Amino acid sequence: xxxxxxxxxxxxxxxxxxxxxxxxxxxxxxxxxxxxxxxxxxxxxxxxxxxxxxxxxxxxxxxxxxxxxxxxxxxxxxxxxxxxxxxxxxxxxxxxxxxxxxxxxxxxxxxxxxxxxxxxxxxxxxxxxxxxxxxxxxxxxxxxxxxxxxxxxxxxxxxxxxxxxxxxxxxxxxxxxxxxxxxxxxxxxxxxxxxxxxxxxxxxxxxxxxxxxxxxxxxxxxxxxxxxxxxxxxxxxxxxxxxxxxxxxxxxxxxxxxxxxxxxxxxxxxxxxxxxxxxxxxxxxxxxxxxxxxxxxxxxxxxxxxxxxxxxxxxxxxxxxxxxxxxxxxxxxxxxxxxxxxxxxxxxxxxxxxxxxxxxxxxxxxxxxxxxxxxxxxxxxxxxxxxxxxxxxxxxxxxxxxxxxxxxxxxxxxxxxx
Numbered sequence: 001x002x003x004x005x006x007x008x009x010x011x012x013x014x015x016x017x018x019x020x021x022x023x024x025x026x027x028x029x030x031x032x033x034x035x036x037x038x039x040x041x042x043x044x045x046x047x048x049x050x051x052x053x054x055x056x057x058x059x060x061x062x063x064x065x066x067x068x069x070x071x072x073x074x075x076x077x078x079x080x081x082x083x084x085x086x087x088x089x090x091x092x093x094x095x096x097x098x099x100x101x102x103x104x105x106x107x108x109x110x111x112x113x114x115x116x117x118x119x120x121x122x123x124x125x126x127x128x129x130x131x132x133x134x135x136x137x138x139x140x141x142x143x144x145x146x147x148x149x150x151x152x153x154x155x156x157x158x159x160x161x162x163x164x165x166x167x168x169x170x171x172x173x174x175x176x177x178x179x180x181x182x183x184x185x186x187x188x189x190x191x192x193x194x195x196x197x198x199x200x201x202x203x204x205x206x207x208x209x210x211x212x213x214x215x216x217x218x219x220x221x222x223x224x225x226x227x228x229x230x231x232x233x234x235x236x237x238x239x240x241x242x243x244x245x246x247x248x249x250x251x252x253x254x255x256x257x258x259x260x261x262x263x264x265x266x267x268x269x270x271x272x273x274x275x276x277x278x279x280x281x282x283x284x285x286x287x288x289x290x291x292x293x294x295x296x297x298x299x300x301x302x303x304x305x306x307x308x309x310x311x312x313x314x315x316x317x318x319x320x321x322x323x324x325x326x327x328x329x330x331x332x333x334x335x336x337x338x339x340x341x342x343x344x345x346x347x348x349x350x351x352x353x354x355x356x357x358x359x360x361x362x363x364x365x366x367x368x369x370x371x372x373x374x375x376x377x378x379x380x381x382x383x384x385x386x387x388x389x390x391x392x393x394x395x396x397x398x399x400x401x402x403x404x405x406x407x408x409x410x411x412x413x414x415x416x417x418x
Contacts, residue, residue: 002085006077007092014070017052022166022197024050028153034122038143039131041155042279042304043221044213046197047131047139048072050155051104054129058102066097070104073111083113090121101126108132108142115145122149133221140277156331157305158195160187160416166200171417184395187413191320194307210311221278228274233263237271241281241301242312245319248298279304282330287341287353287384300342302326317394318363321412322351325361325392328416329354343384348376357388365396365409378402390415
């Protein structure tokens with residue numbers, strides 16, 4: 001049982017914490033109806049920080065401080081908290097002057113039966129924000145537990161504009177040659193090391209931080225949660241995913257078998273699901289009508305942040321730029337299998353179909369690959385009525401007319417800043 005005085009102490013301690021950091025460009029539409037906001041995403045991407053940011057925004061909109069309460073339920077002072085204790089929390093917030101409340105419950109999964117408490121709060125007309133990630137309950141499952149009573153907000157590592165702000169670089173319409181060189185150097189860093197907040201803010205120890213994030217996600221969200229015993233197979237699978245452009249279950253099984261790893265196809269399929277649930281892996285399916293053909297073609301694997309590719313030994317810049325574009329498309333709200341696919345063809349392929357836009361990605365456009373990249377876009381338009389054709393490269397820019405269609409060639413920094 002958590003004493004009333006302990007709850008009050010915890011609430012006041014969090015209320016007095018200074019708020020500082022990089023403003024996240026995450027759109028959060030707070031529903032007027034009785035629905036909670038479930039903040040989900042990979043570990044260490046900034047879910048807690050977003051909660052604090054939302055609290056500051058509420059204050060700036062005129063919401064009284066007494067009506068806002070934040071608590072991290074993994075606080076050591078709250079060990080053993082129960083559903084009854086959460087009701088005591090509500091009483092304390094009211095005793096401290098709260099009326100119509102905005103409650104932020106971080107690591108909510110720690111308390112058994114938390115869903116009932118959240119539903120009660122919603123029925124009483126309060127606004128509720130929840131987040132969490134642990135071996136007990138992943139953040140994706142938190143949204144699932146509140147299905148029909150919540151809207152989901154996905155949080156990813158820093159976008160490129162957020163990364164630039166963290167580095168103190170101000171984007172302007174016109175840049176000097178020195179500023180352009182600085183922007184390119186920062187883009188290089190972002191391409192290779194990604195945007196995890198801790199990595200960006202601690203560049204002197206980024207490799208160590210990234211390894212820690214990867215180990216935490218593997219051990220706590222996968223090994224601990226699912227009681228994985230074949231850790232060697234899981235680690236090898238992650239390396240295969242990081243270095244592969246396309247994969248099928250059969251191909252992955254054959255590769256692991258050839259390397260002397262004894263693991264069944266069903267287990268590999270389970271591991272892929274676990275990596276997806278932990279937000280480490282995103283699988284992009286092909287845009288084909290036949291389910292059987294889709295299975296034969298397989299998926300394109302992408303990791304949630306380029307920094308993870310880096311610590312897994314990936315240095316190919318073509319692979320890095322394509323992964324970066326994929327994550328940005330996810331950040332913009334596209335969903336693999338719904339409005340985001342890759343387009344396969346006979347001897348050609350377009351990397352992304354995002355809504356009604358075809359996007360081809362190449363690190364650079366030169367005489368040796370120009371015809372191949374343009375042909376893929378041209379062939380894809382015969383099958384798909386795309387409104388826009390885009391070719392993203394690291395530095396090339398301009399427009400190309402091909403068979404009456406205009407292809408916009410966009411440098412990566414421009415595309416990321418849109």
